[in-house]
Amino acid sequence: MSAFSEDILAAIPMPLLLVGPDERIRAMNPAAVRLFSGSATGRHVVTVLRQPALLQVVERALRSGETGDGRYVDKNLAREATYKVRAAPVQDSDGNCVLLSFEDITDLEQAGEMRRDFVANVSHELKTPLTALLGFIETLRGAARNDPEVRERFLSIMEREAQRMNRLVSDLLSLSRVESAERQQPTDPVNIKALxxxxxxxxxxxxxxENVRLITQRLDNGTEDLIVRGDRDQLQQVLTNLIENGIKYGRNGGTVQVLLSYSARELAFRGPGVQIKVVDDGAGFDPIHIPRLTERFYRVDNHRSREMGGTGLGLAIAKHIVNRHRGRFRIETEPGKGASFTVLLPALS
Amino acid sequence: MSAFSEDILAAIPMPLLLVGPDERIRAMNPAAVRLFSGSATGRHVVTVLRQPALLQVVERALRSGETGDGRYVDKNLAREATYKVRAAPVQDSDGNCVLLSFEDITDLEQAGEMRRDFVANVSHELKTPLTALLGFIETLRGAARNDPEVRERFLSIMEREAQRMNRLVSDLLSLSRVESAERQQPTDPVNIKALxxxxxxxxxxxxxxENVRLITQRLDNGTEDLIVRGDRDQLQQVLTNLIENGIKYGRNGGTVQVLLSYSARELAFRGPGVQIKVVDDGAGFDPIHIPRLTERFYRVDNHRSREMGGTGLGLAIAKHIVNRHRGRFRIETEPGKGASFTVLLPALS
Incomplete structure (x- = not known):
């Protein structure tokens, strides 16, 4: 192949494989070398692709000279990636070659899957309280129609459930708004201490x-103003979610501390940073939950969370807002020793 | 450019443009010719791309020999398409060229947008009844606590609202299930007349x-069995949604007819087809709504639909199920003359 042709293959971002009439690989562009973890030029295509359905597409294209489509699933990476593969004929001096081009459709397929999971989760979250509501209404219209005490008790539970659903809907909206703005970094200066x-x-x-004391304290004895570039409302929502969690899951009669500090050289940003750490002295939880705790609707204790009126979205929202601020979010806990939720944000100076 | 290089460009499904050192287009592959509605070889790149930010990326890549990324929005088509453009250097005998490759990211961006719209719609649909519920509960615990008549009336409205929310959640789930199975065509034989x-x-x-008479009739006087390959439950859902709509929006004291017919040579399929036509004799509606009627949450009359307990998803579900069956869905109406909803399905023979 000419240097120019090779240049052209290299200039294209999608992985490309050229297969000769002998079913051996004639050329790969750098993206293909990355995809297959090394050059495979000269090797038989079977030893590289290993996926029968796709190999059939390649053979058919070689034999018939017609274009065909297939799929390639790459399981070598940490994440599984899916490619739509086009096998198109290319005429070389010594016969029919086939050029394979790999279009990465992982994100697109994932988007569909995420939407389905999301709908399933939301439906599940709403079905239970709605069924409960309908049951209460039926009882209030029937068996309990003349019992003021039962009525008051049921109405109070119904109110709590309806409020939780209402919060769920609001949280879904905020999450959606935060996600859609996640790429635009906020620019307004926000004073963290004041917030x-x-x-x-x-x-x-x-x-x-809840008989909980809220304490705020500057950890580092510094006197610098704690200013970040941020979206004030969103940062307030992060703080509210974290402090409310501390109140809900902390110790009755305990404290929730908000510890602030400034670092001129924060490693995570290679520059100045502001740290906000919300610490409770409650029961804590098994650290095994930490990695999944910011997923939507993931809860350490499903029953208890719902009892507390939780929507299962508070930490997901916090995480997305911190991401939008190019910050870091860290959770630590030890059973019996409370939990701490740390937000690290790049400081303005 | 050699025939081989040209062959390679043609074998790649993404649009590709090669720009020479003189900023003129040296080559386009067939996908690029389609994108730009004709060949532009020899023309200055400015006359083809016309988008300043992207032109800067091209110029920078030509001058510096470094790879750059940009965006290209194509407004020529009925739908607006968005491309991520890579501008990568290619060395030719007479100097630096740049190869532009266009990755279509329209679907991916749309998927994100659809999810946001979806969340906004669902939230909106739920907020109103939840707020109403909370209001009723408050009144029942306060001002109306000792008024059995008001209580019964409120509880009955609350029941209706909670049931509608429940149906909404169920409809969301079915829609999501139908969508995720849309590519797998169902295979079981289903007898349409029996269904x-x-x-x-x-x-x-x-x-x-509702004082409505349901009538079913074979339109074509034929005697063939009406058998399709289908998903019985899903087809039943289509029929239920259409007949229920006919009952809701038809004439009180009127009729809803289900008209069946068989065609050995249905144009839409170039083969045998079964037609199911659900016709009411109600008020009909302005045909201007027809194109959008199968969108989620689109309603001819928002208030009336909600009053009737509608979720705004029935026709969207029907449309997706018909799509999954490789069928056709057609709506006709004339104000004052009722409406008809036609499902055309490929017949088994």
Whole structure:
């Protein structure tokens, strides 16, 4: 192959394999070398592709000189990747060759799958309280129609369930909004100390209802202003979600601390950073849950979370907002020793 | 360019443009010719791309010999298509060329957008009844706590709303299931006449409650069995949705007819077909709505649909099921003259 042809193959971002009439690989572009973890030029195509349905497509294209389509699933990587493969004839001096081009359709297929999972999850989250509501309504119209005590109790449960569904719907909307803005980094300067103070103020009544004390403290004894570039409302939502979690799952009669610090050289950013750490002194949980805790609807204790009015979306929202701020989100816990949720954000200076 | 190089460009499914050192187009593969509605070989790249940000990427790649990325939005087609463009250097005998490759990311971007729209729609559909429910509960616990008449009335509305939400959640789930199976064509033989009879039987009580008569009739006087390859449950859902719509939006005291016919040579399939036509004699609607009527949550009359307990998903589900059966779905209406919903399915023989 000429240097020019090779240049052209190299200039194309999708993996490309040229197969000769002898079913041996004549050329691979750099993207294909990456996909197949090394050059395979000269080898028989069977030893490289190994997927019978796709090999049939290649053979048919070689024999008939007609274009065909197949699929290639790459399981070598940490994530499984799916490619749509086009096998098209190319005429060389010594016969029919076939050029295989690999279009990565992993993200597209995943998007469909995610939507289906999402619908299934949302339906599941709503079915249970709706069935409960319908049951209560039926009882209130029938057996309990003249029992004011039962009525009051049922209405109070119904209110709680309807409020939780309402929160679920709101959380779904915020999550969707945060996701769609995730690529645009926010630019407004936000004073973290002031934001923490006002968030704590707005949560005081919730905390004292649960007999929990909210404390904020500067960890590093520094005097720098803690300023980040951010979206004030979204950062407030992160703080609210974390502090509310601390109140819900912390110790009754305990404390939730919001610990702040500044670092001029934060490793994660190779620059200045602000750290916000929300710590409770509750029961903690098995650290095995940590990696999945920011997935939608993942809960350490399903029953308890729902009882507490949780939507299963609070940490997912927090994680996405922190991502949008190019920050880091870290969870630590030890059973019996409480849990801590740390947000690290690039500081403005 | 050699015939071999040209062959290679032609074998790649993505549009490719080769730009010479003089900023003129040296070669285009057939996919690029389609994208730009004709060959532009020899023309200056500015006259073809016309999008300043992308032209800058091309110029930079030509000058620096480095790879760059840009975006190209194609508005020539009925749908707007978005491409991620890679501009990579290629060395030719007379200097630096640049190869532009166009990766179509329309579907991927649309998938994200659809999910966001979907969440926004679902949230909107649920927010209203939830707010209503909460209002009723509050009144029942407060002002109306000792008024059995108001209580009964409110509980009955609450029941209707909760049932509608429940149906909405079920419809979301079926829609999601149908979509995920849309590519697998069902294979079981289904007798359409028997299915229509049993569906009508199960809807008799709903119809007579609305004072509507259900009639089924063979239109073509034929005697062939009406057999299709299908998913019985899904086809029953289509029939149920269409007949229920006829009952809801048809004339009180009127009729809903299910008209069946067989054609040995149905044009749409170039083979035998079965036609199921559900016709009401109600008020009909402005045909302007027809093209959008199978979109999720699209309604001719929002208020009336909700009042009737509609989820806004029935026709979307029907359309997807018919698609899965490789059938056709057609809506006709004239204000004052009722509406007809026709399902055309390939017949087994």
């Amino acid at each position: 923490v103070d006002s968030t704590i103020l707005s949560l005081e009544s919730v905390a004292s209802a | 229509v009879d049993s569906t009508i039987l199960s809807l008799e009580s709903v119809a007579s409650a």
